[in-house]
Structures are given as structure tokens and as C-alpha cells.
Amino acid sequence: MEKIDTKVLPEKLATAPAWTLSNDHLSIHREFKFADFVEAFAFMSAVAITSEKRNHHPEWFNVYNKVQIKWTTHDAGGLTQRDFDMAQFCDSIAQGFGHAAV
Numbered sequence: 001m002e003k004i005d006t007k008v009l010p011e012k013l014a015t016a017p018a019w020t021l022s023n024d025h026l027s028i029h030r031e032f033k034f035a036d037f038v039e040a041f042a043f044m045s046a047v048a049i050t051s052e053k054r055n056h057h058p059e060w061f062n063v064y065n066k067v068q069i070k071w072t073t074h075d076a077g078g079l080t081q082r083d084f085d086m087a088q089f090c091d092s093i094a095q096g097f098g099h100a101a102v
């Protein structure tokens, strides 16, 4: 998949307002906070299953009820539509797991 052009990056970012662009513009990241570890891990399991189906995998870090997720496309050396699709997927399922805004 093709890396998103710098010119269209702002409009892509507007579709994922809760996500932060990295300083090098190669990835987006967000932190999710859940009620407890069980909720956080249920969320991670759902993301893992979809990641495997789409062959697009997260870089992430978990401590208890918090999950930090970073999306980038290693094969393209930057951001692609796949990253924004996975970001949107994370946003939508996090709500079902009682995600509280941090």
C-alpha cells in the first residue's frame, strides 16, 4: 500500500482526531484507558484478531488498564490508509470496552 502524500495527510488526520501524529510524521498514536486490566486485555485481543486478519499489526504498550497504540506501515516506511483504518477500528471497539477518555 502507498504511503499517504504529505498534501493529503491533514485530511486523513481529521478522520482520526483522537490520534496524534509523531514528530517524524511516520506514525500516529493514542492512549486508551479502561476500567481495569481485563477490559484492556479484551480490547487488545479484539485488535489482535483484526490485525492478524488484515495482516497489519500494532506497536503497543500496556500497563494495567492503559494501552498505548502506535500505527505505522513498516513496508511503506510511513503512514498508509491501513493505519487510519486500524485507528478507526480501535476507536470504535474501545467504546464497547468501556473506554474512558484520558
Ligand SMILES: C[C@H](O)[C@H](O)[C@H]1CNC2=NC(N)=NC(=O)C2=N1
Binding pocket: 055, 056, 057, 058, 071, 072, 073, 074, 075, 076
Ligand atoms: C511479511 C508481512 O506480511 C508484513 O511484514 C506485514 C505484517 N504486518 C505489518 N504491520 C504493520 N503495521 N506494517 C507493516 O508493514 C506490516 N507488514
